[in-house]
Amino acid sequence: MHRYARSKSGDFSDKTTVWNSDLYEQCSITLISNLCKVKRERGEAFAHGEFMRRSQTTILTTLAVIASLLFMSQFPSISSVSNIHPDQTDGTPPPNTDTDGDLIPDVHETLFEEWMNWTAVDGRDVIIPGLDKNNASDASTDRDLDGLNATEEFCWPYPANCTAPGFPRGLTGQLDENSDRIYLDPRVSDTDGDGMPDGYEAYMCHRMGGFDPVALRYTCPSFDPLNGSDLTLDSDNDGFDVNRDGVLSDAERYTAPEEYAHGTPSNFTAELDGLWCYATLPEGAVLKNWPYLPSGANATFHNLLSACTSRAVNPVGEDLWLGTDPLLDDSDRYLWDGFSIRPLYPSFGDGIPDGWEVHFGLDPLNRSNALEDPDADGWDANRDGGISEDLARTETALKVGEALSTLEEYLVHYDNGNTVYPGLKTTLLGDEDGFEAMPLVYDVPETTLAVMHHDIRALEEHDGSVYAMTKYGISVVNHEANTQS
Template identity: 25%
Template sequence: MNHNQMAYVAIITTLIFGSLFVGISGFWQTNENIGDYESAAEEDIFGEGTESVETLDSDGDGLPDTLEQTQYGTLIDNPDTDGDGMSDGWEVAHGLNPLDNGESDDITLDPSEADTEDAIKKNETDAWPDPNQGPNGDPDRDGLTNTVEQDLGTDPQRADTDNDGLNDRWESLYSTEVTTVGGVVTLFDPLSGNWDCLLLDAGTEQALADYYDDDETTPSWDDLGNSEGKHSCDSVLDTDDDGLPNWLEENFGTDPTSRDSDMDLIDDIVEVSTQLVNIFVGTGEECNVALVQSIDRVAPFQTMDDAWFLGDMDGDGLLNGPSDWDTDGDGMPDGFEYCYSHLTDLTQELSQNQGLDNTMLLNPANASDAYGDWDEDGLNNLEEYLVAETFGPTNFTSPWRVDTDLDQMPDGWESSNGLHPRDGTNGDEDPDRDGWDADGDGAVVYASLVNSVTVIGVDVELDDWVLENQTVARGQITLAGGNKQTVALGSPVDGYVYDIHVESGDVIESRLDVWMDIVEPEEQFTNLMEYNARDRDGDGITDGRSTDPLAAGTRAG
């Protein structure tokens, strides 16, 4: 048997085909198996005493040359024989195969030196190549690849390296520092369970013990401790103070540093509740409004069991409920749907909109409710939410009201024409400035001009509100004898600056030249007027079409 064959057989004989013991803790699986490749004993890798031929490590990979040649078949002059980015010594120490990079071409036997048929048979075994090997393998199923485990210093064969009951990947996502009087505590470090840390003082520990021992739905305080009776701050505390202890946040895959992990406008504790919830945030037409007095509402997923929260109904890779911004995948966040899911709120709207009925409730676990236009405002339910993408995260409109902001312009017309449908004051605005100075008293001119005047300043901008006689521009004239004098031009009326016709440096030579136009409020062609242009004779019957409030192509004249 030649050297390559001996190396191959040595590798095969060191592989351990053990059972994979998996325990589910929340979303990720915890694998306590040591691995499919036998770890070398530390004294075998590093040797004992002074360096000798037996302990010489030419490539500095942590494996003595003798072991590389006789036991592992790895190269003595290459610290990463299989080229997977992980050193041979680290792989062996952590139960990985230093000759298997997870790809299909790990072993190539020279046909002139080996039995080709025998080599093919060995390469076709189920053990090698092993998808758990190599940089992208994940033998402990904790969500971290072997390369990331190496970078973090965690054990690729154990989903919970520090034995605090929390998945390594979950902890690595939310590591955070907390400053205490006694020093800085790094929470959610996958290499440290923070057993009885500085945050767990006597008072806090007693309060937590009372809480856990009094709540029959949670483990007891003793059950949450380790064999020495110590408790992990990473696990037992409620870092974001949302009512969910950290270990339960890990179960749901939520962020222990944020009350609303998925930013869907509902706190995590509300999403996972199985009973009535008492909240200080409004629903219905007061959606997302902070309340002085709390209200009772049914939790959004109250009827769902624990298994449902570990599922993924829309197939987006996120767990149902507090981990998924849009659990049912219909494009509307859970919080928006939750706002309009209560019959109590809908009943208040039925008298205002005769087209509604008591079945028109959104459901964050039902993807079929996105495309109805219940209030007949020109926006379906999904579009009522999508308005927020333009005007801000909470500036969506109501699926129950034609005119959410009560400014007499429908939500659909406002949003489709670039107007803010949650701004009840914009009906009186004229953003395209297509009103006009009907009586001609708003023209700013220099009526005392003798020869010429040079514009030296314009003191207002378009759309500014100005008062009568307020200085809006300045000019400079030349007096007899050559002296210069500054003159101020004031607004002739109260109104809005609609047009500015001059700029600094311009030379004006006529008293009739208009420097700017000021339009009085009653002369504007407002947004509401633009909408009402659809009723040309004002009889309440649509006999035309609304004009564009952001384009001055239509003028009131």
């Protein structure tokens, strides 16, 4: 601040600038005071913020400790472990995982410990006890009557001796489509629900060569007791194309479950009635090929015979499966000659596939019905007032007999060896130098070559024309001239 000094005379002296030290000092004190106040206020605010941050940190730390304690409390308590010198042990064995000593682990028996209770189709009660880890006797029992005892069902796909010391194996059971491990259920006859009991499928898998002698286990592309896809299996292709569309649908197949169950009563329940087989206990059949069930050294599954049903009478009198053969398209195995029933071994069949006979209500196990004419639709060719029978299955004998036997009716549907596509589709036309496959069709426009009816009884070829003797008359077709009459 500038100030002009006045002289004693009252005049202003020269313009000398003078600092007012008092005023400067006062201003300095005021400025310092204000600065201190600001600093003090800022310090108080800083101290308050620091306190808040420290409080938040303390709260978060406390919450983290509490959360970790809650998380750790979910784990089982861990006993203290100490090392001990081998010479100082007391010989106490490790914890026992097979309480009853039946060689089936407790964890497996616990898995199937619940009892099964349900009602069969005919009102009978089905009560099957579960496994008991405190009872060793259940290892050798077959409570569901499927031909496998509890040990065999635990071991599958390994054989029954998989529990023997030193047997080289991995985990028993197998993984399903969800990668869950599944086992044969000792309380249910048909674990996979495909219509075939577990013991039957195991037997069929072995019959098809499913046992691997190197891996010592079964590998079953079909007849797998843990795979329900066998429900539509028709390995021998003996179904019948009922609607004649050239395709065997699932309904037209004669499936493996149907072949196993052929002849069973409508109220047959495996858990109560057993396997559909016949057994003269305690011995089994001397023969070990299908359909016979061997025993002793020839047997692979020793509980099959004891599980056979008591509700059936076997006309052949041997220990065997009572259904048709799912691996053979023509299963006839006995013959009624008018006086007695004679077994056929091996099964020679009657020339008619099982599915065709079953569809028309015939017996696919009885060879003698091939030459019968149950619908009496033969033709008195010589007009002598009677219809002579077919005496043999040869082509000559069938032509001599006037009866239209079951075998002849089936042959109407025979198509160049393809027994599941009935109706004649083609014939060979030509000479010794070469033949051409000529299609035979029916129910077509007039401009298309056709035969009168698909039910063709005989064919003759002469001078380039085909003479088709059908059920409704004769059709003459000339393929080269594209004419028919």
